[in-house]
Structures are given as C-alpha cells and as structure tokens.
Amino acid sequence: MIEVSNFSKAYGDTLAVNDLTFTVQSGEILGLIGRNGAGKTTTMRAMSGIIPYGAGEFKVDGFSLKDAPLALKQRTAYVADDPRLFSDLTVEQHLKFQASIYSVETPAEEICKLLTIFELETKRHCAASTLSRGMRQKLAICCAYLQSPKVLLLDEPMTGLDPHAIRVLKNTIEDRAAQGCAVIISSHLLAMVEDICTQILILDCGKRRFWGSNEEFRQTFAKAEATKPNTLEAAFFSSLTELGDELNIAIHGKSGAEESNSPSIDTIPQQ
Amino acid sequence: MDRVFPKTLNHLLWIRFKGKLQRWLGGFHSPRRRLVASIGTLLGLIWISQAVISILFRKAAEHDSMVQWSSIALTLYLFWQVLKTVTRKPFEPHEWTDAEKELLHTAPIHRSQLVTYRLTGIAVGAFVKALFLSIILLPDLPIWLVGFVGLFFVLIFVELFRVCFELIFNGLSPGLRWVCRGSVFMMLLVPLAIIWFRTLMVMNAPSTQDLPMSILLFRTVLMELNTIVSSGLGVAVLSVMAIFSEAIFIKAFSLVGLANFVKILLATGACLALVYRLDAWFLARCKITEGLGVKQSALSSNSKIIRSTASRMRVRVPLRMKGMGAIAWRQLVSAYHYRMTLSISLGIPAILCLCPLFLDANPEATLVGVVGGLLFYSFLLLPSALVLDFRRDLDRLDVLKSLPVATIWLAMGQLTAPVVLATGFQAGVLFVATIFSSIIWSQAIFAGVILVGFNLLIFTAENLIFLLSPYRRNQEGLDVFIRTVLTFTGKGIVFGLAVSVLLVWATLSVLIVGMLGLTAGWAVGLFCIGLFFMIGVVEALLLLGLVRLFDRFDPSEDCPALS
Incomplete structure (x- = not known):
C-alpha cells in the first residue's frame, strides 16, 4: 500500500532523512519511532506532499507522488502534531470543507457520526480558534477520518487528548486498519505503539535503524540488556546503543546506518 | 535600573x-x-x-508652510491610527506574539516591565524611521540634529497615543465601543463633507481657470483644507502637533525653541505614564469582563446543547469545482466574519471614487475620473484591505499543500474571494456613478469588464510577491517598514510602466487604423483588443509563476519564524 524508496531530504547543509526505504501493507500499523530530530515528521510531511524533497519515491496504492500527486493525496490523510486549522471556520464548516474537497459521498451522516464519536457535538458551531488543544486535535482527526483514506499518517496523534479520547482513537485506528487502511503513527508513547502497532520503524539521525515486525524488534534488541523485561521500550533504548548496532549486525548482517547505501549530502538535489 | x-x-x-x-x-x-x-x-x-x-x-520648502503642512500630516497620521483601531475587531493591545505570551507572561517579570519591553521595541523602530525621515527632509530641516530628535519624539508620541487608544478602546464595553466608532466616523465624515461641498462650490463657479480637471480638483481641495485648518477650530485641533512641528523645523537655538522641546518632552512623558496607567486599567477591565462571560456561558450552555442537537442533519457541503469552489468558499466565510471591517475599508474609498460625479463635466470625463480613481486605489491600497488569499494562510500552507487539488485550481480558488469582493466593490461604484450621472451604460459595463482582468492581475501579483518573500500579518518593526517602502516603490514603477505601455499602444492603434484608412471607431476596437490581450498574457504568466512557486514552496524552510 505505502512504498517509500530511497527517500532523502536535506535542509541546507543538514541531512534530515537519508536514503530511507520501507513499505507498509494494507491493514498494517507501522510505529515510527525515534529521538527528536530523527526525521519522523519530515518523512510524514514529504509523504503527504507538503514539503518538496530531494531524492526518492513515495507510492500509495500504486500512485506515485511525483507522477500522480492528486491521486496519492486523495488516498492519504495526514494529521500533524500541531494541527493548523482555519481559525474563522467552525467545527462543522471544517468538516464541510473537507467533505467537499475529498468528495465524501454521504457527508451529513459521516459528519454526525464523527462528531458523536469524538464528543464534538456541542462544539459544532464553535470557531476553531476558540477550541482547546485537545479539541483541535480531535477535529483534525475527524477531518482525516471523514475522507475515508487508504493511508493514515498520524504524527503524535495523542497529544492533548484526554484518556477517553485516547482510547477512542486507539480503537478507531485499529478499526481502520482492520478495514484495510495502512497506518503510520509517529509517537513517543512507546506503550501505545507496543499496543497497536504491528510494524516498527526506528529512525536515528535521519537513518533507518530498524524496520520489521513488533515481535522481531523486541527479539532483536531486548538481548542487549538481559536484566530488563522484554518490552518495546527496553528494545528501543537498546537499539540506540552501540551494542544494539552490533546485535543488528549479528542478526541482519549489517548495521542500521549501513543498511542503505547512504548518499552524501552533495548527491541530493536541492529544491 | x-x-x-x-x-x-x-x-x-x-x-x-x-x-x-x-x-x-x-x-x-x-x-x-x-x-x-x-x-x-x-x-x-x-x-x-x-x-x-x-x-x-x-528647493527647501517655505518654513511656515512646512510647519503648517507637517502639523496637518501628523494630525492625519494620528487620526489614521485611531481609525485603524476602531475598524478592527476587539483585540489584545500590545499585540503579544504567542512566544511572548508563553515565555514572558509566565516568567517572573512584572507587567510594567513587559510594557517597557514592548515600548523599547517601538522606540527602536521610531529611531530608524526618524533617521530615514530626517535624511529625506534634509533640505527643509534648518538644524538637522534638532529635526531628527523632534521627529523621533513625534513618532514615539504617535505610537504611545496609539497604544493608549488601543487600551481604552479594547477596554470599553461593546456598547461604548460602538459609540466610539460612531464618534470617530463623524469626526472623519463631517470635515470631509465640508471640504467637499466647498470644493464643489468653487469648482462649479464660472471663473475657473483653464487647468486639467484633476489638477484643479486637487488644488481646490488643498486650498479648502487650508482654509479649514486656518479657522479657530482647525488651529485648536492642530495645536498639539503644531508644537512638534515647530520643534522639528526650529530655525535657530532660542528660548522659544527650548520651551517647545520642554513641551514635547512633557507631552511624550505624559503619554508614556498614561500607557502604564491604562494598561493596569485594561487588565482590571478584562477581569471584570471575563467574570461576566463565565456567568453568561453557564446560563447559555444548556440551550447550546439543545440547538446543536436540533441542527444535526442540516449539512450542505460547498460545491467542489475541482477544489476551487471549496477553497473559495472557505475564504468567503472568513470575509463574512470581517464584513464590518471590510465595509468600512471599502466604503470610504468608494465615496472618494465617486467624487467626479459632483463636478460639472461631460459623461466621458466623469467615467474616466471614476475609473481612474478605482484603478489607482485598487492598485495601491485595495490588496492590503482584501487579504483573503495566500497572504492570510501562511500558517496553513501545510494544509493547502496536502489537499488533493491541482495547484492551478488551488491558486484560482485562493484568488477568487479577493477578486470577487474587489469586483463587487468596483461594480457598486460604477453602478452608482452610472445611475446618478449621464454615463453610458455600455461604457460603464466595458470598464467593469476591464477591471475584472485588472483585479485578477493585481491579486495574482500580490500573492506572487508574498510567496517569494512571505511575511506575517500585523507584523511591526523595521523589516515591515522597509518592505512597505520597497513594495510601494515597485508598485509605483509598475504603474508608471503600465500607463506608458497603454499610451504607446493607444498611439499605435490610431496610427495603424490611420494607415489602413479606417474610421476612429476601429482604433478604439483595436486598442481594446490589445488591452485584453496584454492583460491576458501578463495574467497567464503571473498565474504560472504563482503555481510554480507554490509547488516549490517548502513550509519548513520558507515560512518566516514566529517572533
């Protein structure tokens, strides 16, 4: 469903993402994990067509971002970590706008359903500028769900949500995946990632450190600190150490940094 | 310290x-x-x-007239600040940025120190502006250094006055705000009406000189303005700014000059002290208003729930039209929110553009006067009044870029609201002009059609400039000052070039038709075809540039940082 191949992006002299390759199949939920500045948001923003990129290719459902950007965007929904809403539009107007842009077939029903699920009914006629951080996040998620995307890109989706909304979101993400949607979640909440993600992609300084199933990830890296329980959190910290790199070499025959034939910054075209 | x-x-x-x-x-x-x-x-x-x-x-201007005209200009500038404040929706004075709110307002810093911080920024800006102005006025300033200091103080005074007025206006209750707005508009309209009727009387008198109408009009307005400001009321209104003007243009060091400087120091100091007082008053008012708001919200929360349930199934989605419809709808919803501000910012120029109606001129001259006024205003100031396009969406360019809408349709959707509103404004002016004069309808409609193309052109160009060099709205400071100076210089050059090209084309049309031995009507036709063609070609090129620029725009790198 999602194919990312050899993606690189540089900001001036800083290489934000370096030769990243991975795929996410329909129904899979990929957890994108990494330290701050690892390149997670850059990857997601490039995938949704927000930022131009130097090298690589993105494909969704066979549609390439370079050759068929509109078809790709029609199938993709992106929820930013700090959603930018239209301040003068009300909650309902946001959803109407989204329904029109994405040609939603039964907008009235879908809008009512989403407003009920995310408890936004009472805020229906409130301007986006008057909403709290959590409410804004809920509205951005509603906008994303309204278009019934085949690919969901969620960047820190739990930020600002109350416990009930977090539970609702987790359930709805799993439901969407069960219906065939490919989901990528970037999050620092490792417990949540462990709960719902079937695949894990670790990014470190713009490079792919690990990509595989949740189970495989824990098996690969938990050995680094044998005294700790075999959790995703333990595996994550282990993966970022030198020992973790050695384990990766032992199992996969190459380190995270060496997984790809990394191009130098000079070879990435600047836009 | x-x-x-x-x-x-x-x-x-x-x-x-x-x-x-x-x-x-x-x-x-x-x-x-x-x-x-x-x-x-x-x-x-x-x-x-x-x-x-x-x-x-x-040549250096005459001292007395310089003092008088600078007093008028400064008073008008002061009034402009007042007008700007009353036409905006209520806002938080001092215009703290989000970063300042989060970092400074939560820090252990006293409120008065924060106000000082804001005023220091204003003072730095005023210093640079005063330096620029004093250099431009070099031939007119008898003692440059004194002039520079005087200009610095007058700019500080105007800014402090603005802050004071903003604090008062935004601290008032909604009802009192309307009274304030009404008073300010009366203060604007009454002198305008007096000047205008006096001008009409002079212009329509039989002994007018043999001058072009526009020059005669301008000269008469100035003369009438001069008569009014020389009256007792005029002198009283200008008296505050007259003190500053006299200090700026002082001829020699004297006791009178020193006294003037003491006066402007006192006036500025008083205004400064008032800012701190009013800031405390404003905060107190906010607390009271918020208390009332909480009570009202508690009372109305139940009815809100009932209303929202009742309106559950009424959802009408805007027309998509390749995405352009939805994008334009979104901007028009925003325009509806600012309907009051927009009505005022378009209403006053509409009245001014209708001025040629009051002159005893033939229909063609009246139409040229009205259309000329519309063109001039639309080119220079209208784009700043109708910021309902990419310029308003700097922080939402991410969202726009992720939409499944082709950039050409997205750009056209973004341009629709300002172009429609500008065209509506111009059509309204032309309609009124045609109703109340003997302008021929077909000519007025033709002018309206030309203006649509012109509107597309200016708003596309504005957006192109914005994407080339994006900036944040309501931004104050030196960079905005430089940007404004450069933009107006650029616009002036382009306006001059456009007029020259049109004159050349008009001459060529007459020559071509003459060479072919056709009647004068053909020359008009040829000129119009050329005009449409030129507008079309330039518009297509600008739109293409806008599309390319938006495609290549990287919000992560190209958006200016939040201050």
Whole structure:
C-alpha cells in the first residue's frame, strides 16, 4: 500500500532523512519511532506532499507522488502534531470543507457520526480558534477520518487528548486498519505503539535503524540488556546503543546506518 | 535600573535582533531568496536614488508652510491610527506574539516591565524611521540634529497615543465601543463633507481657470483644507502637533525653541505614564469582563446543547469545482466574519471614487475620473484591505499543500474571494456613478469588464510577491517598514510602466487604423483588443509563476519564524 524508496531530504547543509526505504501493507500499523530530530515528521510531511524533497519515491496504492500527486493525496490523510486549522471556520464548516474537497459521498451522516464519536457535538458551531488543544486535535482527526483514506499518517496523534479520547482513537485506528487502511503513527508513547502497532520503524539521525515486525524488534534488541523485561521500550533504548548496532549486525548482517547505501549530502538535489 | 527594565529583557531584545540578522543572512542559500534579494536591492537603490535626487536638487520648502503642512500630516497620521483601531475587531493591545505570551507572561517579570519591553521595541523602530525621515527632509530641516530628535519624539508620541487608544478602546464595553466608532466616523465624515461641498462650490463657479480637471480638483481641495485648518477650530485641533512641528523645523537655538522641546518632552512623558496607567486599567477591565462571560456561558450552555442537537442533519457541503469552489468558499466565510471591517475599508474609498460625479463635466470625463480613481486605489491600497488569499494562510500552507487539488485550481480558488469582493466593490461604484450621472451604460459595463482582468492581475501579483518573500500579518518593526517602502516603490514603477505601455499602444492603434484608412471607431476596437490581450498574457504568466512557486514552496524552510 505505502512504498517509500530511497527517500532523502536535506535542509541546507543538514541531512534530515537519508536514503530511507520501507513499505507498509494494507491493514498494517507501522510505529515510527525515534529521538527528536530523527526525521519522523519530515518523512510524514514529504509523504503527504507538503514539503518538496530531494531524492526518492513515495507510492500509495500504486500512485506515485511525483507522477500522480492528486491521486496519492486523495488516498492519504495526514494529521500533524500541531494541527493548523482555519481559525474563522467552525467545527462543522471544517468538516464541510473537507467533505467537499475529498468528495465524501454521504457527508451529513459521516459528519454526525464523527462528531458523536469524538464528543464534538456541542462544539459544532464553535470557531476553531476558540477550541482547546485537545479539541483541535480531535477535529483534525475527524477531518482525516471523514475522507475515508487508504493511508493514515498520524504524527503524535495523542497529544492533548484526554484518556477517553485516547482510547477512542486507539480503537478507531485499529478499526481502520482492520478495514484495510495502512497506518503510520509517529509517537513517543512507546506503550501505545507496543499496543497497536504491528510494524516498527526506528529512525536515528535521519537513518533507518530498524524496520520489521513488533515481535522481531523486541527479539532483536531486548538481548542487549538481559536484566530488563522484554518490552518495546527496553528494545528501543537498546537499539540506540552501540551494542544494539552490533546485535543488528549479528542478526541482519549489517548495521542500521549501513543498511542503505547512504548518499552524501552533495548527491541530493536541492529544491 | 534593573527594576524598571530587567537585564533579561534587554538581552532578549538584543538576541532577537541578532537572530533576525542571522536568519536574513542565512536565507540567501536558495535561488528564490537570492532573486528576492536582487529585486529588493534594485528597488532599494531606486528609492535611495530618488531620495538623494530629492535631497540634492529640491528647493527647501517655505518654513511656515512646512510647519503648517507637517502639523496637518501628523494630525492625519494620528487620526489614521485611531481609525485603524476602531475598524478592527476587539483585540489584545500590545499585540503579544504567542512566544511572548508563553515565555514572558509566565516568567517572573512584572507587567510594567513587559510594557517597557514592548515600548523599547517601538522606540527602536521610531529611531530608524526618524533617521530615514530626517535624511529625506534634509533640505527643509534648518538644524538637522534638532529635526531628527523632534521627529523621533513625534513618532514615539504617535505610537504611545496609539497604544493608549488601543487600551481604552479594547477596554470599553461593546456598547461604548460602538459609540466610539460612531464618534470617530463623524469626526472623519463631517470635515470631509465640508471640504467637499466647498470644493464643489468653487469648482462649479464660472471663473475657473483653464487647468486639467484633476489638477484643479486637487488644488481646490488643498486650498479648502487650508482654509479649514486656518479657522479657530482647525488651529485648536492642530495645536498639539503644531508644537512638534515647530520643534522639528526650529530655525535657530532660542528660548522659544527650548520651551517647545520642554513641551514635547512633557507631552511624550505624559503619554508614556498614561500607557502604564491604562494598561493596569485594561487588565482590571478584562477581569471584570471575563467574570461576566463565565456567568453568561453557564446560563447559555444548556440551550447550546439543545440547538446543536436540533441542527444535526442540516449539512450542505460547498460545491467542489475541482477544489476551487471549496477553497473559495472557505475564504468567503472568513470575509463574512470581517464584513464590518471590510465595509468600512471599502466604503470610504468608494465615496472618494465617486467624487467626479459632483463636478460639472461631460459623461466621458466623469467615467474616466471614476475609473481612474478605482484603478489607482485598487492598485495601491485595495490588496492590503482584501487579504483573503495566500497572504492570510501562511500558517496553513501545510494544509493547502496536502489537499488533493491541482495547484492551478488551488491558486484560482485562493484568488477568487479577493477578486470577487474587489469586483463587487468596483461594480457598486460604477453602478452608482452610472445611475446618478449621464454615463453610458455600455461604457460603464466595458470598464467593469476591464477591471475584472485588472483585479485578477493585481491579486495574482500580490500573492506572487508574498510567496517569494512571505511575511506575517500585523507584523511591526523595521523589516515591515522597509518592505512597505520597497513594495510601494515597485508598485509605483509598475504603474508608471503600465500607463506608458497603454499610451504607446493607444498611439499605435490610431496610427495603424490611420494607415489602413479606417474610421476612429476601429482604433478604439483595436486598442481594446490589445488591452485584453496584454492583460491576458501578463495574467497567464503571473498565474504560472504563482503555481510554480507554490509547488516549490517548502513550509519548513520558507515560512518566516514566529517572533
């Protein structure tokens, strides 16, 4: 469903993402994990067509971002970590706008359903500028769900949500995946990632450190600190150490940094 | 000193300046920024050359008239600040940025120190502006240094006055705000009406000189304005600014001059003290208003729930039209929110554009006068009044870029609201002009059609400039001042070039038709075809540029940072 191949992006002299390759199949939920500045948001923003990129290719459902950007965007929904809403539009107007842009077939029903699920009914006629951080996040998620995307890109989706909304979101993400949607979640909440993600992609300084199933990830890296329980959190910290790199070499025959034939910054075209 | 203005805030001002400079220098790595920098440098050089020429070759203005006209200009500037405040929706004075709210307002810094921090920023801006102005006014300033100090104080005074007025206006209850708005409009409309009727009387008198109508009109308006400001009421209104003007244009060091400086120091000091007082009053008012708001919200929360349930199934989605419809709808919803501000900012120029109706001229001359006024206003000021396009969406460019809408439709959707509103405004003016004069309908409609193309052109160009060099709205400071100067210089050059091209084409049309031995009507036809063709070609090129620029725009790198 999602194919990312050899993606690189540089900001001036800083290489934000370096030769990243991975795929996410329909129904899979990929957890994108990494330290701050690892390149997670850059990857997601490039995938949704927000930022131009130097090298690589993105494909969704066979549609390439370079050759068929509109078809790709029609199938993709992106929820930013700090959603930018239209301040003068009300909650309902946001959803109407989204329904029109994405040609939603039964907008009235879908809008009512989403407003009920995310408890936004009472805020229906409130301007986006008057909403709290959590409410804004809920509205951005509603906008994303309204278009019934085949690919969901969620960047820190739990930020600002109350416990009930977090539970609702987790359930709805799993439901969407069960219906065939490919989901990528970037999050620092490792417990949540462990709960719902079937695949894990670790990014470190713009490079792919690990990509595989949740189970495989824990098996690969938990050995680094044998005294700790075999959790995703333990595996994550282990993966970022030198020992973790050695384990990766032992199992996969190459380190995270060496997984790809990394191009130098000079070879990435600047836009 | 640390109690008045902590070292931390002093340091913050300095590092912000350094940061701006570093960002500016660091931004030159991209071709887009280099292009913008080159255009900016060229316009800057043109502006500086003009300034130098005017300094070197301009005859110094007569002292008394300079004092009088600068008093008028300063009073009008002061009034403009008042008008700007009352036409805006209620807002938080001082215009704290989000970063300032989050970092400074939560820090252990006294409110008065924060106000001092804000005023220091204003003072730095005023210093630079005063320096620019004093250089331009070099031939007119008998003692440059005194003039510069005087200009600095007058600019500070105007800014402090603005802050005071903003604090008062936004601290008032909604009802009193309307009374305030009404009073300000009366203060604007009554003198305008007096000047206008007096001008009409003079213009329609049989003994008018043999001058072009526009020059005669301008001269008469100035003369009438002069008569009014020379009256007792006029002198009283101008008296505050007259003190500043006299101090700026002082001829020699004297006791009178010193007394004037003491007066402006006292006036500025009083205004400064008032800012702190009013700020405390404003905060107190906010607390009371918020208390009332909480009570009202509690009362109305139940009815809101009932209403929202009742309106559950009424959802009408805007027409998509390749995405353009939804994008335009979104901007028009925003325009509806600002209907009051828009009505005022378009209503006053509409009245001014209708001025030629009151002159005893033939229909063609009246139409030319009305259309000329509309063109001039639309070119220079209308784009700033109708910011309902990319310029308003700097922080939402991410969202726009992720939509499944082709960039050409997205750009056209973004341009629809300002073009429709501008066309509506112009059509309204032309309609009124045609109803109340003997302008021929077909000519008025033709002018309206030309204006649609013109509107597309100016708003596309504005957006192109914005994407080349994006900026944040309501931004104050030196960079905005420089941007405004350069933009107006650029617009002036383009306007001049456009008029020259039209004149050349008009002459060529007459020559071509003459060579072919056709009647004069053909020349008009040929001119119009050429005009449409030129507008179409330029518009297509600009739109193409806008589309390319938006496609290549990288919100992560190209958006200016939040201050």
